[in-house]
Amino acid sequence: MKRYLIATIICATISTVCCCDVVKLTFPSGFSLGTGSAAYQVEGAWNVSDKGENVWDYYVHNHPEIIADGSNGDVACNSYYKYKEDVALIKSTGFDFYRFSVSWSRVLPTGFANVISEDGLQYYKNLTAELVANGIEPIVTLYHWDHPQVIEEMGGWTNELIVDWFVAYARILFEALGDSVKRWVTINEPDSICGDGYESTRLAPGKIITDIGKYLCGHNVIKAHAKTYRMYEEEFRDRQGGVIGIVLPVSGYLPYNSSYEDAADTAFQFNCGWMAHPLYFGDYPEIMKTRVALVSESQGYPRSRLPEFSDEWKAIINGTNDYLGINHYTSRFVYNDPDEELGIYNSDSGLLMTVDSSWPVATSSWLYVYPEGFGYMLRKVRDEYNNPSTWVMENGYSGADNLEDYDRINYFYEYLKEMLIAVKRDGCNVEGYGVWSILDNFEWADGYTNRFGIIRVEFDDADTNRTTKLSQAWWKKVLSKRKLQSVPTPTTNTNTRTGLPWQK
Template structure:
């Protein structure tokens, strides 16, 4: 009996020691993993009609259909970063981060959308911003397009017009020529999946065209062509001198099976949501599973051909290989299954997949209920990308959690602690080639159709004050400590908040 008791104590102590070792093993940020933070132009800049800037699709959207925004607000002033960028750079430096991801307003640089009419005041603003970052030892990562093209191009069809690929490439060349000598990482397009389905397939975000799945697929088709043309142009004319890297950003969730061991729903959801854009770039063409399913649904609906456009063999070859890294925005995960009856998905719809997508109500949620804290889904996704595309360099370009404001943002600290730990586990245990991790976001800002009701920032912005004063939140101090030590330590949280999640 005594020997058994001693052996039991030995097992408990060994297990506890193993857990502590595991916790420590995935807490240190390796030297090869760069850590940064990001923002997008329309969400933060304001100055919507200053210094010859043209009207963007978001300017048009918020001014003409303000009821589409939860609080009927807009980004006319937003976080006022157009005037306060130097203050923001100081805050980034205080955090000790390696880089800052910013985006360029197409309408600020090319007010009428055309490269033959460059707004010098607009391009100078971005020169100044990037110079300020570099002077403070912060690397700039530049997103060429983050959902805010000039309204004049939308009037000509926007992403429904195949010519948009040419207009985009001409715009990108202006940025390569002007900013390329200072910028070593460009992102061509941010999240085609979201913009195409919510802005062209539906009405949630600008331009709100409501063209259904066929419109969304056409949008993505033209975006892939635009991305590839911009990537090839950089290689032909600028890469040898500037030595930069280019990629596109996919929005990808984690897809966990409702029934353990059932892999097909997860695979299908992944290919429709993430593979739709990524497969064409890293493998070639759309995923076969997606092509087959869309073709079948289209036939059943009486269509003469699939509503998913087809690439010619020449375009398949041209698009394939047009990325130096896998750009990834990730926020949350879902349970997936093939339903026996038709049910409403609780995220943006992709009916052609036939997959039911839902959140487990037991998973802790941010202020927007679709943002659930389920870090194991992030690990699933990173391992999926590794196996699907031969372990490419992964740049995580957005990761964050919304809340309703306030300075004591304990839940945000919990979220980032758990999610960054999952990244470190994927890197160190699973060999995933993650090279950058980007917190989203630096500031509270205009959150698209949610307005200012939900915030992602490490820094509070007083949106009711003309001065838009900045106040660091509790998470700001936590992140400072993480970057100072390059060590991910468990946060000190109130008793009501744990550092674990309730999983199924």
């Protein structure tokens, strides 16, 4: 199995540059390297001024048992008050951009455009101005999972009215920040919020609308993204000159063996294709439409659980992506579910997934380390969507609460190497890369038990002091040289927490 996959990866594309260019592992001229955060995960100040309650405020206060350590984001990293310190750390590390998200309920306390919080809006104006003054490009995400609770009480992302409410919210931010912000993200990881928020309790709002919730959510997310894109195009692009994209979580889906190449493609379509295919081609992938209809019929539904776009909506949606944002952390091997040979449908995709027992695992139980899957995925995106402008907005590793985070450095080195090979050898049009994350922060259902930051935050201290980790020093050197640097050698050959081998 491993031999097959390695051969597939190496031989996937004929080299377009000489091997010596790849081996140098330097970043191309103009390549952008940055880092990011999300409002609820870092800001704190959950009820400051006239901010309204959002779904995560409501969820963690009413269901603390859902969070691994019973914690919440009431204070988090305190970035609402310490944003200047955060910007100074970003600058001192040498990052080109900082991607942050806006809290919808901080800007619109009632959830709607009838009431605008001047204090809330001013915070984001101040943060943006601070970044620009320090030579850091601001990249703004309009929505990173924290819509107003009042909107959720009316159905949230399962209510089509949210499309116009979102557009009205976006218009206010384009007007307020658009002279300084030239790269926008409409919605971060709709797959996650729709699947884990409307068919699971893992993410807020924690509603289990079995079989249907995630597809209703996804349908409205795509409409909200597309309509926001068209609004920006009509009202702002000529005078502001910005670009708009969506950010999707895309794992590396590899065939378990040579018999399962179609299965790997199906997995990609149900993951990336669910949202990306409509934006590039106007409709859901055919395999999704066929499979969901088939399984829906077997379950006794009168029609497919996957909604249909009208011809009018297809025209609105098609072509509404200036670049494709990707969050990538891990990979899986894919194969067909053998129960289907008996007429038993266990999932819409008809697939099962596994990992290789040799893959190390981070403190996040889902994050298995397989760098080759990153390059495999980037080549798949290249081939599927005519090599679009691609920005890796999140890539990172969760580790224990320590400062000498060799495992995180090793992860970055190996994953960046695969990305550079995909760019320089295979011609993948990746133009930017974002480290997740600049700070340890509130990791949703995991609370503060898993830490992704290259800077440590003391959450038990009222001052939430920051301390740089070894990975921050490594990144500082990488950014100054614009080239991958060797991984420092720890005192032992293996990290006992993860079993990761070390590169010398």
